[in-house]
Amino acid sequence: MLTLHDLGVLRGVRxxxxxxxxxxxxxxxxxxxxxxxxxDIARRLHQAGYPRVDVRIVLSPPWSTDDITPxxxxxxxxxxxxxxxxxxxxxxxxxxxxxxxxPAPMCPRCGSADTAVTSAFGPTACTALCRCAxxxxxxxxxxxx
Amino acid sequence: xxxxxxxxxxxxEAHGGEARWAYGTGFDDPLAGVDxxxxxxxxxxxxxxxxxxxGDDALVLAQRLASWVSCAxxxxxxxxLANIALDLLGQARLLLTRAAAADPSLRPAGAPEHIPDEDxxxxxxxxxxxxxxxxxxxxDGGDFAAAIVRLFVMSAWxxxxxxxxxxxADPVLSAIAVKAVAELTYHRDYAAGWLVxxxxxxxxxxxxxxxxxxALLPRVAELYAADPLSAVETDAVIDDVLSTATxxxxxxSRVAIEGRAFQHTSALAELLAELxxxxxxxxxxxx
Numbered sequence: 001m002l003t004l005h006d007l008g009v010l011r012g013v014r015x016x017x018x019x020x021x022x023x024x025x026x027x028x029x030x031x032x033x034x035x036x037x038x039x040d041i042a043r044r045l046h047q048a049g050y051p052r053v054d055v056r057i058v059l060s061p062p063w064s065t066d067d068i069t070p071x072x073x074x075x076x077x078x079x080x081x082x083x084x085x086x087x088x089x090x091x092x093x094x095x096x097x098x099x100x101x102x103p104a105p106m107c108p109r110c111g112s113a114d115t116a117v118t119s120a121f122g123p124t125a126c127t128a129l130c131r132c133a134x135x136x137x138x139x140x141x142x143x144x145x
Numbered sequence: 146x147x148x149x150x151x152x153x154x155x156x157x158e159a160h161g162g163e164a165r166w167a168y169g170t171g172f173d174d175p176l177a178g179v180d181x182x183x184x185x186x187x188x189x190x191x192x193x194x195x196x197x198x199x200g201d202d203a204l205v206l207a208q209r210l211a212s213w214v215s216c217a218x219x220x221x222x223x224x225x226l227a228n229i230a231l232d233l234l235g236q237a238r239l240l241l242t243r244a245a246a247a248d249p250s251l252r253p254a255g256a257p258e259h260i261p262d263e264d265x266x267x268x269x270x271x272x273x274x275x276x277x278x279x280x281x282x283x284x285d286g287g288d289f290a291a292a293i294v295r296l297f298v299m300s301a302w303x304x305x306x307x308x309x310x311x312x313x314a315d316p317v318l319s320a321i322a323v324k325a326v327a328e329l330t331y332h333r334d335y336a337a338g339w340l341v342x343x344x345x346x347x348x349x350x351x352x353x354x355x356x357x358x359x360a361l362l363p364r365v366a367e368l369y370a371a372d373p374l375s376a377v378e379t380d381a382v383i384d385d386v387l388s389t390a391t392x393x394x395x396x397x398s399r400v401a402i403e404g405r406a407f408q409h410t411s412a413l414a415e416l417l418a419e420l421x422x423x424x425x426x427x428x429x430x431x432x
Contacts, residue, residue, distance in 0.1 A: 023178075029324050030235025035173040056178020059239075059320035062327070090326065092308050093378050096386060097334045098341055119221035120335055121228040129221065145327045 002075045004037060008067025011058050019052035020045050025063045028125040065126075065144045076142060077108045082130065084144040105141045107132035117141070174261060175238045179317060181246035187314050193248030194276075196318060197266075198371070198405060199306070200240030201277035204267060205413070206299055207233040208420050209285065210292075218289055225335055229296070232328040239321045241266045247315075257428045268424035272414045278371055278404040280364050282413040290343065290357035297336035298361065301382040302368045304329040305375035337386045344390025351391065358392050366398040371405040 004010040004024065011023035022041050026034050038055040045053045065084035068076070073083035082105035104115040112134030119129040120143070127140040183189040210230035217223035245251050245262030253274065256265035281299060285291040307329060310322035343350040365383070369376040387394050402408040423430065 026175075026235075028232055028235060029239060029321070029328060030231040030233070032231070034175070038177070054178065057174075057176060059176075059179065059324060060316065062320070062324040093382075094304065094308070094326065094330045096337055096382055098337055098386070098389060119225060120331065121221070121225035123224065125228050125231055129224075143331075145331075 002072060006069045006072030006075060008063060009037065019054055020050045022053065022055045023058045024055060025058045027063050030125060065142060080108050080139050081127065082106060082108045082139060082141040084142045087144045104130060107135060108139055109137050110135040176242045181243065181317060183247050184314060189247045192315050192318065193244045193251055196240045196244035196247065197251060198276045200237045200244060201275050202281050202303065203233040203237035203240065205277040205416065206281040207237060208416055209281065213292065216287065229332045232332065236321065236325050238263050243317050243321065268421045272409050272417055273407055275409065275413060276405050276407055278367055279402055279410055280367055282404065282409060282416060284412045288357065290353045291361065293336050293339045294357040294361045297333060297340055297386065298365060298383065300329050300333035300336055302375055302379045304333055305378040306372055309374060340386055341390045344392040354390065355392055358387065359395050362395050363397045363399045366400045367403055370400055370403060
């Protein structure tokens with residue numbers, strides 16, 4: 001199981017005057033799963049016997065794939081999603097990258113390095129599409145941001 | 146499955162059993178729990194105007210990009226354009242929510258009371274209350290070259306702006322801007338990649354890209370009039386990528402009308418009719 005803590009989305013849990021306050025941060029600005037995450041956290045805490053729950057959004061510092069835990073990376077790979085490499089350090093202005101936009105990751109199925117990025121954008125905002133030349137399988141890769 | 150083990154059912158339950166969670170409830174507030182007090186020394190109206198302008202740019206461009214879904218040249222590009230639209234929509238939601246929190250007078254009077262500020266601003270303003278740049282609203286007419294040139298220029302310009310706003314005195318706007326930097330970098334580099342591939346491609350692709358550049362680049366003047374501080378960095382990026390793409394930048398410039406001054410082409414009214422139609426026809430809709 002991949003938890004919100006594993007993904008680095010969970011920023012903190014604390015008790016304030018008998019209520020549980022949970023801080024989460026969205027992965028991307030338009031992440032459509034935030035509402036589900038908030039509802040799910042509230043439901044789990046209600047089930048665990050905490051009737052008063054406040055799930056808050058934290059925007060700063062922004063989420064980075066560097067926040068994904070080692071366990072989270074292992075679980076992503078188990079599910080066929082190549083985990084992200086280290087996020088690039090940001091400089092201003094951000095230089096334009098032409099050609100190969102992101103480095104191709106190791107295939108999460110067969111471990112081959114003979115892979116290629118087929119699209120910088122995948123089925124969700126946080127993934128890219130890749131293909132492995134060794135085993136012939138397509139796979140998703142979580143982009144480092 | 147455990148009773149209510151479905152996140153979607155949890156959503157409905159979290160909102161008192163109402164099914165109407167996707168539109169018209171406050172559950173999905175993108176700034177839930179964020180302190181939206183305007184800090185001392187920051188002019189609330191000015192802050193709201195900045196957020197509204199950048200929010201409108203993002204909302205309108207997202208709608209234009211979404212129209213490519215089901216008709217992009219390749220499935221991968223359809224996915225890419227949809228993802229970019231989603232990022233921009235997310236930025237728009239945060240910015241419109243921030244704008245209305247800083248200046249509640251922005252909320253349109255005609256909006257139903259039960260809907261959140263972001264929806265009131267998106268669905269219940271008429272075209273003459275939008276301040277997006279005209280550059281974002283133009284209909285690309287299904288021309289991939291025009292869509293790519295517009296996306297490239299808008300992304301480069303917006304990236305220059307959000308890099309600067311990362312240092313804004315309002316911590317909410319600053320946080321939204323910092324988050325947008327990483328997203329816009331992907332958008333700009335995606336569009337730049339297509340500019341180079343098609344510009345430096347076949348005679349046919351080159352000709353079509355050059356036509357789009359000739360039609361759109363003179364309009365960059367509107368962007369620089371709206372945000373003069375972004376001009377130098379944006380120009381440098383445009384010149385760099387166009388020259389790699391073997392495309393020639395026209396030296397003419399035109400600012401016929403300015404979106405920031407609430408002036409628009411008829412293209413915006415058409416776009417908004419589609420964007421707002423369902424929300425206006427069925428303000429109590431549930432799904």
